Amino acid sequence: MTEQWILGKEFRFEAAHKLPCHDGKRARLHGHSWRGVVYVSAIALNKSGSKTGMAIDYSDIKKYIKPLVDDYLYHY
Ligand SMILES: [Zn+2]
Known part of the structure; x- marks a missing residue:
């Protein structure tokens, strides 16, 4: 039997969108607080080494995700 570890790291960001076909206020550009989860x-x-016993260091997940959130999601 193969063992498997699955870790989840949550991140949050603020961003806007609009629903142009909506028949109410949501057709206008408006913002939300979003929550994302990355699974490894x-x-x-x-x-x-210093990460003995770890599948991945949570700080390494953050190191990879933060530039993506900052460059493509936060306030977009
Ligand atoms: Zn919305």
Whole structure:
């Protein structure tokens, strides 16, 4: 049997959208607070170094996700 670890890291951002076909106020540009979750799957844990026993360091997930959120989602 193969073991598997799945970690989730939540992030939040503010962004706007509009629903042009909506028959009410939502046809106008308006903002929301959004919540995203990134899942990482691993079939092995680190076996040496400062991350021994970890599938991935949460700070590394943040390091990869933050530029994407900042450049493509936050206030877009
Ligand atoms: Zn909306």
